[in-house]
Amino acid sequence: MNRTLGVCYYPEHWPEETWAGDARRMAETGLTWVRIGEFAWSKLEPSPGKLQFDWLDRAIDTLHAHGLKVILGTPTATPPRWMLTRHPDMLAVDAQRHPRKFGSRRHYCFSHPGYLDECKRIVTLLAERYGQSVQAWQTDNEYGCHDTTLSYSPAAQEEFRNWLAQRYQSPDALNTAWGNTFWSMDYAEFDEIDLPNLTVTEPNPAHVLAFRRFSSDQVVRFNRTQTEIIRRHSDAPILHNYMGRVLEFDHFDVGTDLDIASWDSYPLGFLSDRLGAGDAHKQRYLRQGDPDNQAFHHDLYRAVGAAREGAPHDGRWWIMEQQPGPVNWAPWNPAPLPGMARLWAWEAFAHGAETVCYFRWRQAPFAQEQQHAGLLRPDSQPAPALAEAAQVANELKDMPDTATHQAAVALIFDYPSAWAWDTQPQGADFTYFDLMLDTYRALRKLGLSIDILPSTTTSLKGYKLALAPGLATLPEPLKQALTDPGIVTLCGPRTNAKTAEMAIPVPLPPNLPGLDITVARVESLPPTEAIPIAVGHVIRWFEHLEGSAETFAETIDGHPVIVRNQNQFYLGAWLDQEGFVALMTDLAMLAGLEITHLPEGLRIRDTATHRFVFNYAPEPQIYEGTEIPPAGVHWTPL
Amino acid sequence: MNRTLGVCYYPEHWPEETWAGDARRMAETGLTWVRIGEFAWSKLEPSPGKLQFDWLDRAIDTLHAHGLKVILGTPTATPPRWMLTRHPDMLAVDAQRHPRKFGSRRHYCFSHPGYLDECKRIVTLLAERYGQSVQAWQTDNEYGCHDTTLSYSPAAQEEFRNWLAQRYQSPDALNTAWGNTFWSMDYAEFDEIDLPNLTVTEPNPAHVLAFRRFSSDQVVRFNRTQTEIIRRHSDAPILHNYMGRVLEFDHFDVGTDLDIASWDSYPLGFLSDRLGAGDAHKQRYLRQGDPDNQAFHHDLYRAVGAAREGAPHDGRWWIMEQQPGPVNWAPWNPAPLPGMARLWAWEAFAHGAETVCYFRWRQAPFAQEQQHAGLLRPDSQPAPALAEAAQVANELKDMPDTATHQAAVALIFDYPSAWAWDTQPQGADFTYFDLMLDTYRALRKLGLSIDILPSTTTSLKGYKLALAPGLATLPEPLKQALTDPGIVTLCGPRTNAKTAEMAIPVPLPPNLPGLDITVARVESLPPTEAIPIAVGHVIRWFEHLEGSAETFAETIDGHPVIVRNQNQFYLGAWLDQEGFVALMTDLAMLAGLEITHLPEGLRIRDTATHRFVFNYAPEPQIYEGTEIPPAGVHWTPL
């Protein structure tokens, strides 16, 4: 497979006379792809209906003339100011009822019909004009960024009521499904149902979950509206650039309308801003990023991307924006360790990325992101990442074609579970994403490669170990797949603990065929409480298990923590990292997997043909006798 | 006296065919009382005026048929959705001007006249129908829960103006009382006076205190409206279920309209969510609850309940909701130590409770509280607390009738003082409740039993030691009672430091007859500052005392901290726990009380005939040669 590099470029930010020089330098650097246009609506249509596409024609021509391929973004994340005059109520509204005003980006509500029409109009114009000339499309930009998925606008309220009417058909059915009798919350008509914000105390979790589902569906609808138009005029693949740790909409659902998934990877900003990690961890990885976070998202978006024929594990995916230097948006913004801009790209390729685009070509000296580094400095001098990009481009030439192979380990990831535990964490730090990452990290410390799969998975054929922790509602086909006696499987904590309407199932969870176990009681534990087990501790969450299943691990004072029946395991707790590694070691050995206890910060990824080793540690580490420097990348044929 | 157990039950949540079985098991468990109906408005009146009381008739009949007594709750804490259509402006409004919307409970403003009329209507209907059949009544549910006492709605504004006109008669009188000249804040008409929210900086504390008084009075009025109706149709006692550490309305005032006080005791949720305690304390008592918090509220609500004839210390009170297992609403929700559901009940009885009702019979698998444990699991299997409740029921049979006796120690508790120091803490951690609990805890560590009394107390006859710390405005009768030379008394810090209009009195505080002392200056101290005294430290608050009273204790550098004249003491500081215990030891010995320095976590309560010993510690403790296990309850005749 041909791996390529690219870059994000904003011709509208620079004098036209500089475009050709830029394109030439891009080509010289070894770049293949250039993404353009996704914020340029006000330049394309400075006033309503007054279209100015000529500059974009010339920009695309210039890039093509230098052999570059173009990804054209639809500009719908930045409607111009005049749009607000036409549709004053198109803004999203936050939970405190504040309109989210014009003046930056993403100032629209997914549910507003008038804005949706405007989007259809501009996308149609672009698709008609460039459908045959550009090599790829990007819809909008970073759905959900700046907490824009959930909107409490009048438009959202109206659409939510329609959505509820569609789902439940009658208010009585809804009342029953939600258990509205609980606090006299019954509705007589759908039009009585409000959005679940500003209630006196917490609203019905079923109400919240419905609103979360609806909000996700609105993103899917918005995106689909664009892809349907583009496909009418173009055969080029369509992508969207997702973000890291955005869980508010179901990326698998959006992905069904796209050809390729992509995501925007900012390892340092992420570590500083969004990762619930301790100070020591953040200090150690300050200039490298968390050693598992990027890989996790790579594996996740490989699952989100449309799969290659006959290979459900092998979805198509890109990095659309790769951090090249310090960014502007995290609480603190350090510079990457030299070599990391190369390591991050190679790690993406090792996880199956087709293309890695750096963001952005030249640092803009003005507006919101003026402190965001590019491959060039604002004065057009090379920033440090330019040479690293060129190095990757060179290395790619000598790299044999490598394909993604199916991993031995499968981890199920499910967006609605994130909504469920967000709605009803029961313990303040019960976060689905952290549970997934803690599990994933433990597997990776053992040198394992992992496939992430959606909860719609119906077969686990080919896997030796499969895990579905925290999956709130286990779909029947997956539940069956998890009972395959030839695979070591792990469910829990909280797996299958809720019905689709956010109630506790009776009989009690987890209701797993083949495993006689009942969660009789759950408790959440504050950070001061850790219950010792043989290796490690139970933290955050502890389930009291009853039933005839064999106890595999227990607390020091004799309460079962992990139970099993043959290859089928259930974990009734959240474990600390020591505990998770011990458990994964046992499971992997039972599954017949070869494991390696890797040095701190070293990580492995196997492709079909090669083993890649990445050193995220700030000091050299030894792998099989080879010293790998900080930011070092090492590969050997398998 | 006959002590009984009970439970909270929601027939409307369960199929009618299960009611009889439930009632039978309740009776078999040894329960006597069942509270029902308090959230069932939408089932009683699904649309305006369409009444459906037949199911409630049958539910009550079923319970009665199994020998159970019924407490019927008025459903006014959960008006149905159609009520909002009739009265769109009935919602409370928060200080940020957000309406507190429908979708959970307590979505009403106490000041809204239209909603008050609806409450009269439904209460009248219930009282007429069930006035002769039920054994007790509960008004509404948990007044003040979810911060619902204070409302900044238009209805509240209008009623506040009326209340002010009533209290002050003329704007000039109000201006003078409040000192409005200070920043040109004078009013010419009552209608110019706004609610004290969203001012540029803090509003006049006299303005705030008036609003706090008004808000409390609105709760009293709301409750009285219901009791007056019920009494017209029923002789059964009327209760309300108060909460822990809710200080926004004066429970003594509400109590004058009720027959029995009750409160909802959630020791673990309380420890996790509301107690300003350090991590070590929270960790130690994670599964038992704070060892003094429950007892404090027991003694408080004994004072709030209507007193038995000739025994002002012996008010009637219940536990209406007793935590049986993990709850759903605290930041973290651990399970109680085995035995605690028994210990908590016995502790309540030892403090004079007539009845302890567990909340709730069966865990609901749906809606907001689906993670709240009951005596039964959602699948109707016994949860751990069921056996403990049955054990208590059995033990009660063998227990001799014990009566509450007057304690030797009196502690004055005063809601307006909490409002005063909340309004003007002067130091960020000067909290009235904490001052009371710190004082109470020190007394309890010495093995003392305590009566809590209101500030309307006019005689302290029979007490040997009486304390009134932090009582903002000392009423004249109590002031006189505190000068009884036969009683050791302690005032301060901040006792009598404000006039009824929230000003500093001149002559300066504390103005105590018989004690020549003046608070010349006050200072608040950050957590980093602790001033050493002979035993312990001054923390948080320190008063500079002048006058001829004898110095009883002083700082290491010679400033008086405690002064006295004979038996009359004044404490010019907040003390750390070591200091409070030393002071209480001295006062108790002077008062001729027998004290015991109890092991950490052990607590004593004496009834008229028995001494009860409770072990809150997570390890066994020895009391007079007897080892008491964790969660152990021990009693001996006196």
Next chain:
Amino acid sequence: MNRTLGVCYYPEHWPEETWAGDARRMAETGLTWVRIGEFAWSKLEPSPGKLQFDWLDRAIDTLHAHGLKVILGTPTATPPRWMLTRHPDMLAVDAQRHPRKFGSRRHYCFSHPGYLDECKRIVTLLAERYGQSVQAWQTDNEYGCHDTTLSYSPAAQEEFRNWLAQRYQSPDALNTAWGNTFWSMDYAEFDEIDLPNLTVTEPNPAHVLAFRRFSSDQVVRFNRTQTEIIRRHSDAPILHNYMGRVLEFDHFDVGTDLDIASWDSYPLGFLSDRLGAGDAHKQRYLRQGDPDNQAFHHDLYRAVGAAREGAPHDGRWWIMEQQPGPVNWAPWNPAPLPGMARLWAWEAFAHGAETVCYFRWRQAPFAQEQQHAGLLRPDSQPAPALAEAAQVANELKDMPDTATHQAAVALIFDYPSAWAWDTQPQGADFTYFDLMLDTYRALRKLGLSIDILPSTTTSLKGYKLALAPGLATLPEPLKQALTDPGIVTLCGPRTNAKTAEMAIPVPLPPNLPGLDITVARVESLPPTEAIPIAVGHVIRWFEHLEGSAETFAETIDGHPVIVRNQNQFYLGAWLDQEGFVALMTDLAMLAGLEITHLPEGLRIRDTATHRFVFNYAPEPQIYEGTEIPPAGVHWTPL
């Protein structure tokens, strides 16, 4: 020069029969000045147009009769309640759209034209009546207090648009200046431009900076409106009482319309509430205040005050409010160490203050500030500060006239830089004020006296060392002055890093003539990261420097941190205090300054004729063989 004491007094708070006695005691204490009237609008005009000035006539007469001079405050910070009836939209509005309501003070928007007219009216009436009788004027009170500079009201929006039209002349010019093309943020008309609040993510920093400039200009306009009127009727000097660490408006700009600067100095409240200092520092200086904070503001306001002829460093300034004891508004409010009310006054005089007024004469027992100490207690007994004030008055009699001399060290302070880094800190703790105070503190630890100068400074003649850290946009004249080869100068970090329109200049910063250095990249560092240099560490901020300038200091691993060309230095980092002291030591020695490493808490200030030594430490310190007790003041002729 004649140094005097004064006090703030509120005749309207006290019975008229007490005025004469108060005035007599003031005179006996040795006070010269009395400030009155600044909150008395409702007493002067109880209803619209109904004027009652007679009481003020008598109050002024009484003070004059006792030989006291009067500063009369315009009452515009506290418009009466009826003003709101006339101008309901005159309130400021916060960023969350909440009106900032009546009920305390400063309830007005600087941009409201109707309120501005009312201010003109009342100021005209006062100026006409008292223009010839009072000895000084104060405009309004504490501009910017309670975050009142920035308002998001409709009036502010309208004025902002006018201000933008004036500044940019055309929307296209504004679009270009702000780089609005970045996210399609272009405007077609000025009326499309909203205030920069509630945007989905951060607004354009150029938009924010324009709003900050506008908001500062509104304060200047408001103040000027008053001074123009007063000057028409009075020759008495006009002052305003600024606050500490208020940076929202440009005090230099306001100062151009005033004769004398003054500020309100509350050392203990400031330490507790506003100083970003660690716990150990706050504990050590709990009762003394930060040892550099007062001096810093003294030097700053000396620069803000109108300079004496031919001596630009010698502006006229006062303390208008000096803390006398515990205040009411900080999180915790301890009492000052005995002697501090004297020390603070002497420190102000040593820095050039003409007058120090204590706030306030008698503690008010009512309303918001009832817990704020005065020179008298509420019962008219002396508070501790009264004797200290009398002592200072006595000492002043024997004190030779001392003048301010030009210091050897100049530090440039620039309000727009505070706005720039507030708008775009890039690291969460990059605060302009802290950078200035850290620099100033290091100089003071070496015993140096400092002149603070505005960025409009065009000549540094007479200085030996000049520093301009963090000055966002270096004006051309200052840039030239900083290249004077006879002066040791230091720029950086971030000096000249932005254009006037908040963009990154190209060529890249710092663009300093004579110093070949480029900031190739910047990074911000979290608190966990400290990069060691020879002495001390780089913290918070680190710039990657390229160019031919000589490296003066570097990190342990060899990156330049400080570079130089002869006497011209650039610092590419924020240093910890150890690093700053080491750097200032080097620079001072190079500049030929005599330095002394002072004991912790001891500080020096030299006047033209004397050296003053102040001991802020809680223990005695030795200075040149003399033991100076805590709160001690020591002076010797130079």
